Amino acid sequence: MPSAFETDTAVQRMSAGCYEANVADRWHVGPVPNGGYLLAIVVRALAQELPHPDPFAVSAHFLRPAQPGRALVEVEAVRTGRALSTGMGRLLQGEREHLRVLAAFGDFATLTGPTRVTGTPPALPPPEECVRGRAQAAGGVVVEMARRFDTRWPPGTPGWAHGGPSGVAEEALWLRFADEHPVDTLALVQIADALPPPVMELGVLGWVPTIELTVHVRARPAPGWLRCVARTRFLQEGYLEEDVEVWDTRDMLVAQSRQLARLTLQR
Amino acid sequence: MPSAFETDTAVQRMSAGCYEANVADRWHVGPVPNGGYLLAIVVRALAQELPHPDPFAVSAHFLRPAQPGRALVEVEAVRTGRALSTGMGRLLQGEREHLRVLAAFGDFATLTGPTRVTGTPPALPPPEECVRGRAQAAGGVVVEMARRFDTRWPPGTPGWAHGGPSGVAEEALWLRFADEHPVDTLALVQIADALPPPVMELGVLGWVPTIELTVHVRARPAPGWLRCVARTRFLQEGYLEEDVEVWDTRDMLVAQSRQLARLTLQR
Numbered sequence: 197m198p199s200a201f202e203t204d205t206a207v208q209r210m211s212a213g214c215y216e217a218n219v220a221d222r223w224h225v226g227p228v229p230n231g232g233y234l235l236a237i238v239v240r241a242l243a244q245e246l247p248h249p250d251p252f253a254v255s256a257h258f259l260r261p262a263q264p265g266r267a268l269v270e271v272e273a274v275r276t277g278r279a280l281s282t283g284m285g286r287l288l289q290g291e292r293e294h295l296r297v298l299a300a301f302g303d304f305a306t307l308t309g310p311t312r313v314t315g316t317p318p319a320l321p322p323p324e325e326c327v328r329g330r331a332q333a334a335g336g337v338v339v340e341m342a343r344r345f346d347t348r349w350p351p352g353t354p355g356w357a358h359g360g361p362s363g364v365a366e367e368a369l370w371l372r373f374a375d376e377h378p379v380d381t382l383a384l385v386q387i388a389d390a391l392p393p394p395v396m397e398l399g400v401l402g403w404v405p406t407i408e409l410t411v412h413v414r415a416r417p418a419p420g421w422l423r424c425v426a427r428t429r430f431l432q433e434g435y436l437e438e439d440v441e442v443w444d445t446r447d448m449l450v451a452q453s454r455q456l457a458r459l460t461l462q463r
Numbered sequence: 464m465p466s467a468f469e470t471d472t473a474v475q476r477m478s479a480g481c482y483e484a485n486v487a488d489r490w491h492v493g494p495v496p497n498g499g500y501l502l503a504i505v506v507r508a509l510a511q512e513l514p515h516p517d518p519f520a521v522s523a524h525f526l527r528p529a530q531p532g533r534a535l536v537e538v539e540a541v542r543t544g545r546a547l548s549t550g551m552g553r554l555l556q557g558e559r560e561h562l563r564v565l566a567a568f569g570d571f572a573t574l575t576g577p578t579r580v581t582g583t584p585p586a587l588p589p590p591e592e593c594v595r596g597r598a599q600a601a602g603g604v605v606v607e608m609a610r611r612f613d614t615r616w617p618p619g620t621p622g623w624a625h626g627g628p629s630g631v632a633e634e635a636l637w638l639r640f641a642d643e644h645p646v647d648t649l650a651l652v653q654i655a656d657a658l659p660p661p662v663m664e665l666g667v668l669g670w671v672p673t674i675e676l677t678v679h680v681r682a683r684p685a686p687g688w689l690r691c692v693a694r695t696r697f698l699q700e701g702y703l704e705e706d707v708e709v710w711d712t713r714d715m716l717v718a719q720s721r722q723l724a725r726l727t728l729q730r
Binding site: 255257259280282284296298304307308311313315365398407408410412414415429430431432433437448449452458459461 | 716
């Protein structure tokens with residue numbers, strides 16, 4: 197049986213470089229579909245158009261919110277090489293473009309270079325000692341997307357859901373799909389934008405729409421729980437970065453992302 | 464008098480969305496022009512096409528090395544909004560595309576949102592107690608681009624130029640243009656790709672061509688020295704990220720960048 201993620205990011209080829217998709221209503225944050233979810237639809241179309249299977253580097257610029265319903269994805273193979281291929285994709289509804297994407301694809305099965313790692317995964321109590329995440333953000337916003345995931349938070353976190361914001365814009369948690377479907381390299385692109393904004397730990401209430409999101413997928417994830425860490429260090433005049441790392445059960449970094457977002461205060 | 468950077472990134476409008484540029488030979492790393500330099504040419508063309516002055520988020524996918532000489536830059540205004548505008552740019556030589564770019568522009572003079580910062584600038588001895596950087600990389604590669612900058616390194620660093628690699632893929636240094644021309648938000652885009660690859664501190668010799676580079680410009684820099692820190696934490700099967708922060712004399716983060724690069728061993 198296909199997973200919710202596979203079903204809701206499916207694309208159908210209409211003609212050369214043109215795909216049809218249906219934006220579902222199961223990945224909303226408040227009233228609009230999550231940007232990483234829209235991005236995954238575009239990346240799936242690119243994966244069909246390009247010869248390499250894994251998105252290595254995906255850069256997305258978000259232009260305006262989308263709506264549930266029919267969407268077109270236009271893709272262009274920009275360059276096809278031996279190790280890497282690069283494509284561009286656009287998501288359109290009616291005449292309006294919502295998202296433009298550049299992506300480099302490769303094949304993790306073929307890599308042979310050296311490995312030297314100094315980063316370490318976040319320290320977390322085991323999932324069974326953690327607390328299940330809820331489908332609500334600070335300020336009472338309903339996050340339908342959160343129901344697609346099983347997240348487990350260290351007891352007492354996030355602060356904004358347990359008495360008060362911690363004052364440090366950082367969070368770490370376990371994550372898997374609610375339907376326990378394995379996470380592939382394409383799903384990692386969505387997951388990089390699926391966490392609650394860590395800036396909520398600063399006690400600021402508002403929307404944090406993504407302007408630009410880049411995801412580097414660094415390995416195919418092993419089956420089982422993922423560990424995610426997200427952090428904002430620089431909120432400057434309303435603009436902020438969100439850095440995310442995703443680790444698998446082998447203690448391997450499988451994705452690293454950064455987005456630039458704009459905080460729009462609720463009051 | 465225009466600076467070397469301004470002269471060498473100048474673009475001339477030929478027709479709607481089409482600019483001509485001349486790729487100089489003063490920004491080479493080994494035999495080819497630096498990617499961040501090429502990117503700055505494209506960003507300058509985008510700055511002329513879009514209504515906002517400052518590049519906020521620039522995402523570049525590098526397709527193949529360029530050569531000195533004539534280049535065309537094709538730009539498209541993708542969306543023009545009140546706070547932000549988004550464009551796409553391509554750099555071509557002959558029939559070949561070398562670089563494709565998405566960029567969101569804004570205006571730092573108009574920002575009014577909240578500021579909360581936990582990151583701190585790198586600790587460095589004053590520039591006069593530091594050592595001037597040289598135009599040579601590990602393995603003897605000539606870096607002509609390095610002559611465009613005045614860099615000052617803490618004594619004994621980088622390790623690969625002073626007896627042996629440190630074993631930690633990290634570096635911190637002072638930087639300004641060699642002609643002491645002030646750095647604007649456009650020049651920050653180039654500077655984010657102008658540092659020696661920190662991976663050289665691991666004692667691996669080779670090329671580190673950029674696949675994807677995203678630069679977030681976070682403020683207009685104050686005049687004077689910049690401090691830069693660059694770090695690689697994950698070299699995995701030959702692929703690595705390079706994270707760069709650039710700070711100004713006010714202790715303000717002015718740019719943050721990450722690139723995905725591929726290490727091609729020399730032996």
